[in-house]
Amino acid sequence: MKDIILKAENISKQYRLGQVGTGTLTHDLNRWWHQVRGKENPYLRIGDTNDRSTKGESDYVWALQDINFEVERGEVLGIIGKNGAGKSTLLKILSKVTAPTTGSIKSRGRIASLLEVGTGFNGEMSGRENIFLNGAILGMTKKEIASKIDEIIDFSGCERYIDTPVKRYSSGMTVRLAFAVAAFLEPEILVIDEVLAVGDAEFQKKAIGKMQDISRNGGRTVLFVSHDLSAISTLATRTIVLSNGSILAIEETNKAISIYSSMQQNESIFVQNELVDKPSITKVEIVTSERGTLQANGKPFKINFEINMLDENYENISLSFQIINNLNKAIIFAYIFDNNISICRKKEVNKLSYEFDNLRLYKGNYYLKMHLANSKTREKFQEFDCCSFEVEMINQIEPEWGWQNNVCQYIDEGKWITLE
Known part of the structure; x- marks a missing residue:
């Protein structure tokens, strides 16, 4: 029996271009009227695919369409694709930062995410205070956080500045501390976007080693987005290739990288x-x-x-x-x-x-x-x-x-x- 810890079913995400929210009051009333009558949202039938190279004919665009996959406990799943393929949107949905337009995410356990530099940090608070804040957001008790705080500070390499407000940290220091918090506070699922590229080579090596350790020895699951295919090859066991908001392939990592590489101009x-x-x-x-x-x-x-x-x-x-x-x-x-x-x-x-x-x-x-x-x-x-x-x-x-x-x-x- 497979031990499935995360399952995405028919995930799609639609945005209306040039608008904040869902659009006009007329559209909202139309959605409500269809919902009252038990009918489908009429605006799900329209919309362009997420292709930045074309102008498009609709005000609606599908950032993601019909995404389905499963992740086993302890697996490291890579996610690759060109800029605009939908990688960050998918991670935001998995992290519950935004909701899908259609479909559902089923998960077991806490999810910690590292999506952007400084996400979840309060710039006015010190690094130490932000560790406790992030731990509380993840559902940890103060006692649990305190038992891990020395390891977090040591791994981050920010000990000298740990009682300094985070707003004075460089982007590299912020990422170091954020990754250490996410990794050491033991979430069942760790979601990481491209942010590790901000760190120096030494820290990237440490971070990859830590992700390998928590997946192999800790039995925790990692979803890892990166344009560094060497890191994906080293870390991930399987990899999703995204293209224009859809899954092009879910394969063993080396095969997935080959598919992604062939997406370059393949004419002679x-x-x-x-x-x-x-x-x-x-x-x-x-x-x-x-x-x-x-x-x-x-x-x-x-x-x-x-x-x-x-x-x-x-x-x-x-x-x-x-x-x-x-x-x-x-x-x-x-x-x-x-x-x-x-x-x-x-x-x-x-x-x-x-x-x-x-x-x-x-x-x-x-x-x-x-x-x-x-x-x-x-x-x-x-x-x-x-x-x-x-x-x-x-x-x-x-x-x-x-x-x-x-x-x-x-x-x-x-x-x-x-x-x-």
Whole structure:
């Protein structure tokens, strides 16, 4: 039998754009009249999906739609997705900060949440007083809080300032103390948004270690939202991928990260037709060793570029690219300067390529991050992601220990080629 501690059933959240509250008195009366007659809210039938890239045709937007999942006791569930996918809205509903438009949340035990820097803290009160305040909000007795207060202060690293008003804390100190309170006051469910990114590297490592400890040894459940895919990979056992307010996938974490990575531009060619009044990359094309965007480990790999110059007198152009793995980490970096090779001296289109004789990458999903700048003035003309591809171990003997993803990355040095 599964020990389910949290269950989301048909969760949806609708907002009315440009309005505070539900909208007009007419709409509220219409809702009430439908409710009296036992009918559905008429405004649930309308509304656009949560896609920021489109203008939309309705005043209503669905921040979340039909979210269903279960979480077992002691599980660490990651939640990933692009900005605006609905991650923070979902956590606010789970934390009961806001109510869902439809659906229900069923949970067993106390829920502690860390959604924004300083949430639940009173700036006029000292750090020590805020520990007792937050503990009381979580339903702890004064005696229970007092028994944990020394551990909380020690973990936060704020001992010297613990009797100073929180309004004088930096954002990093505030997050340190807030996380320590949430972690040590032993809620059954710990909900954490992206706030840990505010802390320094040392504290992030401590926080991840603490979350692992409370889930594995304490049997407590953690819901963790982060854009740091390395942290998600280390911490989460399963991960939800959100896209435009809906669940795209709920999978084992490595598979979920691969799905999320493939949401980058997955065409082998990036083309920009619109010309601007500065140098711009108008085309990027990857040429893989296999069909489509599939690349075999150890086989040739080529990237073609086109740079459009509206003014032939531009100098000091710098073109660079990175190959990014599915944890959003750059593993290959290559660049070229205009003063080394005359890559951008012609007006209109300048063509060049970068070739790898043997691209040695472990299997996984990758994409390109492009940069175009003035190497002298440091003016940045363009920066964007494009051209996802997948590396597989094709016709290679599988070693006894198995191929591992995203470890021990190695490549042979590539070379730039200018094209007439």
